[in-house]
Amino acid sequence: MLIVITGNGKGKTTSAIGQGIRALGRGKKVLMVQFIKSPQWKSGEDFVIEKLKGFDLIKGGKGFVGILGDNLPFEEHQLSAQKTFELAKAKLKDYDFLILDEINVALSLKLLDKDKVLSFLKEVPEEKVVILTGRGALPEIIELADLVSEIKEVKHPFKEGKKAKIGIEY
């Protein structure tokens, strides 16, 4: 089963985490693999997930791409996304529930090869759940998915000049 959580609104990653928590409560083994997000950059949920038996987290990104002071060569972002994707593919056999966090962004930035990701997704066994998050999901991904939610931003305090808040945004 393929689930896509996309859109420009807040709550995509947290929704996937909540889904993971729900599945964990039903005895499923959960893995979240994060693209873009790097191990140097901790988010509040990381501290809880690392204590949850049966819910694993791999942060495979190198941070924002091309914005906010990023000065890594694009190829390095690509290489790390590709490695992360290969790792996720290899790990799927050990889990029931796989979250590919921000993979939609990695795809739209062309850090990952679309065709490789699509072939992988087509071969996910029926009994496993794979969730793909991130804004700008590609049409081919939406086409392939069983369930697609779009989170729309109706109102956001950033727009009113407030800063990202610890425990809320990260």
Add this chain to the structure above:
Amino acid sequence: MLIVITGNGKGKTTSAIGQGIRALGRGKKVLMVQFIKSPQWKSGEDFVIEKLKGFDLIKGGKGFVGILGDNLPFEEHQLSAQKTFELAKAKLKDYDFLILDEINVALSLKLLDKDKVLSFLKEVPEEKVVILTGRGALPEIIELADLVSEIKEVKHPFKEGKKAKIGIEY
């Protein structure tokens, strides 16, 4: 800070839970109070949350209202929603982060008095976070909120005749 998660799509409650997990990881005390959802009806996340120190859950509902075999008098649903709301109000002082799950539904069904809820929300201290979930958020609630996300259903397997799946829907 008031956050509203509304819309007809999947992922509102799970997103609020993920937000709660994030806040918990930053040392916040989290309470989720559920309207509509009853203690008799367990969802996967309940089994995880009950083991998390600092994340509490109160299921204060009496189940679906007026559908799916519900035969409780409407007044009983109202009474239980009102009690649950009073409990949430009283508990706020002991928590940093309060999730009022499905309160938007309780409001649109008129299980709760809109004005009472609005006055409470207007008095939430700046440093606390209150999240309101459920489809059909009232315009007055959206107006008052700092951050509003709408989850739109783009594609849902129920529509193709598949049944609700344990660990996914509940």
